[in-house]
Amino acid sequence: MTKRSTPAAHGPEADPPLPQEVPRELHVCMGLNSCAGLDAPGTAPMAGMGTCATVHHVCHGEGSCRGQGGCGYAGTDYEQFHPGEQDCRYNGSCASPINESRVFSAGPLKGKSVWKQARRLFEARMYAAGKAFGPSPGEGIKDDRMPHYDYMSQPQ
């Protein structure tokens, strides 16, 4: 049996994703899914309880859709204030998913947690939409969880 690569690792050598592997919603970290089952593994019992991001990208301006900026490392003061809530493709600031120790490097929340701001914005969207949401399983991924885009191989 051929082993499939994981759905989040769609690099040049990965198999194309199966329909059920394509995220139905794009968000940048745990606790930010807007509906049940829309988190990365599809097991969240309700909004706000997802365990991980459905989009992974490495840096500033690399989000390929709205709402994909992780924020905290680079970006203008305005960009950094809106983790997970950018208006447009390439507007986002910094890598996704958000690790738990990440803080803003600029802007009004300089030195404060990026994930907490992302969650605040998420909760505001949920309140505005009149939707219930549950507790997040955490406040960002562990710092020692290395996303595939930061893997390094032997220099040639």
Next chain:
Amino acid sequence: MSTKAPVQEITTLPDLIAHLKAAAQVELSTVPLYLYATYTIKTRGYSQWAAGASAQRTLIGISIEEMLHLSLVRNLLIAVGDTDFRLYDENVIPTYPGPMLKREPELNLRLRKLSTDQVRNTFMQIEQPATPPGAALGAIEPYHSLGEFYARIERGIQTLRPVIDWAKAKKDLWKFQYHRAYWNQNGGSDHPLLIVDEASALQAMQVIVDQGEGAPEDRGLLPDPIVRTDDLPPQEIGKWQASHYMKFSDIAKGLDGIGVVVDDNGKQKYTIDDEEVIWPVLDDPDLRTVTADQPVKDLMEFSNAVYCYVLALLDAIYRTPMEALAPKDRDAFTDSVRYGYERGFVASMQGLLYPVCDLLVRTPLVAGQPSVHAGPPFQYYAFETKNPKGELAALCEKLLGSFPALGGDDGVQRQIALLPDIELP
């Protein structure tokens, strides 16, 4: 009669390593200077109506590039086989006021608030362009400019071509170098290079010199990323950056200002010399001699401990190898101690060092006497145990009564809890 010693070239590997260690100390000695001045700016952000970049953003960008230079020097140290160098070392951490290492004429480095005097007479002197052609060149040690110092190292790298084991650097030692976790919104696009051969070593030295003082005869305007070419401007690149020297010059001239709106006459209301926009911090804070309320002294000592933790964590990164993972093996995530250190390192600077220093510069040394505020001394702090994180947590806990801003669900105390649990050697 001239007393200058004859020119001394680098001809042995131990000599090259000694020069690189001195270079690391020189680079490290600039960072607290620039950060100290940056922390004293009261304003945040920059008015969309004022022209130019803000002095604050420029200073942050330069500080990060000095950290880049430090990482490039240390990567080269690793590449040529020295893996023992440590920044968290009482003999390596610079003291202020103090002379810039091995520089001639002597330049006294002082921790002072941002001012035209500090920019013009210290910062611009640090980044002073190389001795112009035709001027007398001094002996190798001391040096007159950083460009002269690094040119000596470049020649040493080439001289030692038969001696340096580049194959080992490419096969094994690259894993100990710093490569990821670098961002600079306000600087050039060069990043920490993996140094695995002579070409990458020389490129790293070029980045340090050109970003700092500018390449010879370039008038302070540089291609971005750094590349040396006779074809100026290099059309295939098309991006430009100014050298640190030119950036400081723009701040001193008031071109890069404090970032407030202009008055009715079109003039900026404040300059970097106005007390309305700069915290009145003391010069060269020294924990041993400062007169301050005890909680303020404790906070200053805490900032020393935080600074030293940051350096110790950087040391831990350099002694923990990166994993080599083939791209075709990539799963979504892999657990990595080294990666956790890197993330923690960035977070410790932004979420720990910055908030503590920011709190210090807002706080008068003595309650009721607002004319002189505290500042971070950037001094050596001797951890009593092998567990610096635990000691930081205890120091922070002790300060919460006097400085509640350190606590809360998104404060320094929380950030300490998220730090990597490194063990000092």
